[in-house]
Amino acid sequence: MISVPLEHSLILAGMLFAIGLFGLLLRRNLIFIFLSIEIMLNACAFAFIATGHHYGQPDGQVMFIFILAIAAAEVAIGLALALKFEQIFKTLDAQAANEMRG
Amino acid sequence: MLWYIPALPLGAFFILLFFGYLGRSFKNIVGTSFIFLSFITSLIISMSHWGEKSYAEILWTWIPKTHIGFVLDPLSIIMILVITFVASLVALYSTKFMSDDPSLARFFAYLNLFVASMLILVLADNLLLLFAGWEGVGLCSYLLIGFWYERPETNAAAHKAFITTRVADVFLLIGIIYLGLELNTLTISTALIRMGEFYSSGSLSAHIIALCLLIGALGKSAQFPFHTWLPDAMLGPTPASALIHAATMVTAGVYLLARMAPLFNLAPDIQHLIVVGAAFTLILGSWCALRQSDLKRVLAYSTISQIGYMFLALGAGAPGAAMFHFTTHAFFKALLFLGAGVIGEALHHEYNMFKMGGLKKELPLTYYTFLMGSAALVGLPLISSGYYSKELILSETYLSPAAGLVPWIIGVLGALLTALYVGRMIILVFFGKAHAPITMKPTWPMTFPLIILAFLSLFAGALQTPLLQSLGFGHHKIDLAVILIASAAPVVGLIFAYLLYKNHNKPKKYRDFRLDNIYKYIFIYPYIKLSHYLRKDFFIHIYTPVINFINFTYALLSQTQNGRIGHYLTVVVASALTIIGFLVWL
Numbered sequence: 001m002i003s004v005p006l007e008h009s010l011i012l013a014g015m016l017f018a019i020g021l022f023g024l025l026l027r028r029n030l031i032f033i034f035l036s037i038e039i040m041l042n043a044c045a046f047a048f049i050a051t052g053h054h055y056g057q058p059d060g061q062v063m064f065i066f067i068l069a070i071a072a073a074e075v076a077i078g079l080a081l082a083l084k085f086e087q088i089f090k091t092l093d094a095q096a097a098n099e100m101r102g
Numbered sequence: 103m104l105w106y107i108p109a110l111p112l113g114a115f116f117i118l119l120f121f122g123y124l125g126r127s128f129k130n131i132v133g134t135s136f137i138f139l140s141f142i143t144s145l146i147i148s149m150s151h152w153g154e155k156s157y158a159e160i161l162w163t164w165i166p167k168t169h170i171g172f173v174l175d176p177l178s179i180i181m182i183l184v185i186t187f188v189a190s191l192v193a194l195y196s197t198k199f200m201s202d203d204p205s206l207a208r209f210f211a212y213l214n215l216f217v218a219s220m221l222i223l224v225l226a227d228n229l230l231l232l233f234a235g236w237e238g239v240g241l242c243s244y245l246l247i248g249f250w251y252e253r254p255e256t257n258a259a260a261h262k263a264f265i266t267t268r269v270a271d272v273f274l275l276i277g278i279i280y281l282g283l284e285l286n287t288l289t290i291s292t293a294l295i296r297m298g299e300f301y302s303s304g305s306l307s308a309h310i311i312a313l314c315l316l317i318g319a320l321g322k323s324a325q326f327p328f329h330t331w332l333p334d335a336m337l338g339p340t341p342a343s344a345l346i347h348a349a350t351m352v353t354a355g356v357y358l359l360a361r362m363a364p365l366f367n368l369a370p371d372i373q374h375l376i377v378v379g380a381a382f383t384l385i386l387g388s389w390c391a392l393r394q395s396d397l398k399r400v401l402a403y404s405t406i407s408q409i410g411y412m413f414l415a416l417g418a419g420a421p422g423a424a425m426f427h428f429t430t431h432a433f434f435k436a437l438l439f440l441g442a443g444v445i446g447e448a449l450h451h452e453y454n455m456f457k458m459g460g461l462k463k464e465l466p467l468t469y470y471t472f473l474m475g476s477a478a479l480v481g482l483p484l485i486s487s488g489y490y491s492k493e494l495i496l497s498e499t500y501l502s503p504a505a506g507l508v509p510w511i512i513g514v515l516g517a518l519l520t521a522l523y524v525g526r527m528i529i530l531v532f533f534g535k536a537h538a539p540i541t542m543k544p545t546w547p548m549t550f551p552l553i554i555l556a557f558l559s560l561f562a563g564a565l566q567t568p569l570l571q572s573l574g575f576g577h578h579k580i581d582l583a584v585i586l587i588a589s590a591a592p593v594v595g596l597i598f599a600y601l602l603y604k605n606h607n608k609p610k611k612y613r614d615f616r617l618d619n620i621y622k623y624i625f626i627y628p629y630i631k632l633s634h635y636l637r638k639d640f641f642i643h644i645y646t647p648v649i650n651f652i653n654f655t656y657a658l659l660s661q662t663q664n665g666r667i668g669h670y671l672t673v674v675v676a677s678a679l680t681i682i683g684f685l686v687w688l
Contacts, residue, residue: 021675
């Protein structure tokens with residue numbers, strides 16, 4: 001079995017994280033913002049798994065379970081917020097909630 | 103347990119301040135019951151100390167030689183009973199009158215704070231605490247006049263009342279400090295004793311102190327030349343007008359002068375001044391009341407003129423008569439204001455008398471109670487309480503060496519004018535044909551106070567003998583002709599009123615004697631000129647750069663707060679990367 005080097009996994013995780021981050025910064029649709037956050041969370045989880053595997057420790061998998069739980073909670077709350085947001089503003093554009101008049 | 107009396111309404115004020123979000127019935131109960139409990143307490147304490155010369159209670163030392171202490175004597179017994187009694191009825195009335203108002207808690211909080219301040223004022227055993235209560239009632243008057251603060255004219259009226267009385271209050275404070283320096287005490291009873299030892303009759307210091315106290319009293323009691331604030335104060339809620347601007351607060355000046363009566367005996371010139379001012383004010387007030395179109399303004403001017411009568415009695419050296427008229431006036435004027443409130447509510451907040459008419463059939467109970475109150479205000483012989491008190495004032499004036507015949511004639515003339523404007527008011531409001539349908543019938547919280555007060559307006563004259571005896575004043579013998587002439591004046595006035603106003607004829611102009619305009623030219627315009635001139639003084643060169651710098655920084659920083667979530671996140675990420683980069687570089 002050919003083992004994948006740790007660097008490759010970490011680079012993949014970094015790329016995923018960057019994709020998520022840029023999505024978060026540039027997207028205005030709430031659903032896509034959530035997706036971006038999910039991607040970032042998964043990038044972190046992937047990094048944990050990869051390092052855990054590299055060192056032969058189970059800690060990485062424990063952290064993965066934690067992140068999974070956090071992501072589930074985040075989605076539950078986030079989607080509820082998105083639903084309410086759509087009902088109030090009749091759109092999913094995050095910009096619509098901008099009520100500051102500075 | 104004397105301190106319970108002001109503490110109860112003060113407690114209600116704090117409860118309403120912090121729990122104003124609770125339901126309407128809670129506010130109604132708290133706002134009303136604490137004042138009523140205060141009345142019950144006053145009643146019990148007054149009963150147990152009735153006939154005693156004075157009963158003092160010192161709570162703690164405030165500043166050296168001055169205590170927070172209360173004192174109960176016949177004068178303050180009369181004051182606290184009238185204040186808490188009228189206030190309970192007005193609070194009960196307000197539960198219905200203000201039932202649609204969104205800020206009911208605020209109204210009751212102000213009302214309770216007012217009652218507490220007024221009780222502190224009349225119970226205080228030293229002048230400094232009296233002044234604290236004096237300012238407290240002034241504040242509450244300001245807050246209640248400007249209660250509906252969304253309307254600019256009520257704000258203007260509130261400012262006018264506050265500033266006018268403030269000017270007078272400064273004189274009062276000067277008088278109190280001067281008295282404290284001269285006599286080395288602020289306790290009222292001690293000061294009154296020392297006064298007799300320190301000053302001979304007609305000494306300059308006694309004159310200065312008396313004049314300062316008099317100016318303070320004139321301001322609070324809306325007497326000429328400070329009277330202009332009271333008619334405008336009618337823009338506040340009607341129950342507040344009934345309690346503050348008719349029954350209690352405006353008579354604080356009468357209380358002060360009655361309390362300090364020995365001082366004024368030492369200053370005969372000031373007493374003459376009081377008589378002259380009072381005679382002028384009572385004629386001015388009744389004359390202005392005759393030329394008004396607004397029902398509440400008529401009553402306001404009538405208050406000015408009735409307090410003029412009280413001052414006349416004080417100037418004539420008869421505080422007992424003044425206190426008796428204060429008591430009857432509190433009952434019948436509160437009744438008239440509450441009646442006016444019912445009429446105004448029934449006609450959709452309309453207080454213009456020329457748009458009323460024919461209300462006798464629509465509001466029979468209000469009509470009869472209003473009629474009884476008016477009878478007392480006019481001083482209809484024998485059947486009304488106002489007759490006995492006004493009669494007493496007029497005969498005291500006639501007999502007094504400080505007043506004499508001319509003030510008596512003016513007083514009788516004032517009674518005639520009173521009958522004239524009251525007759526006009528009754529005819530315009532209740533007779534003739536109706537202009538608008540009524541939209542609301544009064545319910546029991548509104549009618550019950552009317553009935554009680556109407557009863558007292560007719561029969562409070564019976565209080566004359568016990569009241570005067572407790573204050574230590576006797577009856578004087580007087581010619582029958584003097585009494586008969588004074589008694590005839592109201593009747594003649596009413597007949598004239600019927601002849602003059604039975605056709606509802608409108609006068610061409612409504613006048614307040616334009617004193618407002620004179621004050622504008624003498625005080626307000628020069629003040630504005632001066633402040634414009636002072637704007638360009640030296641310090642402006644120091645402050646302007648500071649202001650410009652702050653404005654510039656503000657404009658710069660407000661650019662970052664553009665409300666775009668993406669921009670904020672970018673800043674967060676950039677900062678995080680910078681910090682991480684910095685840590686790695688280290």
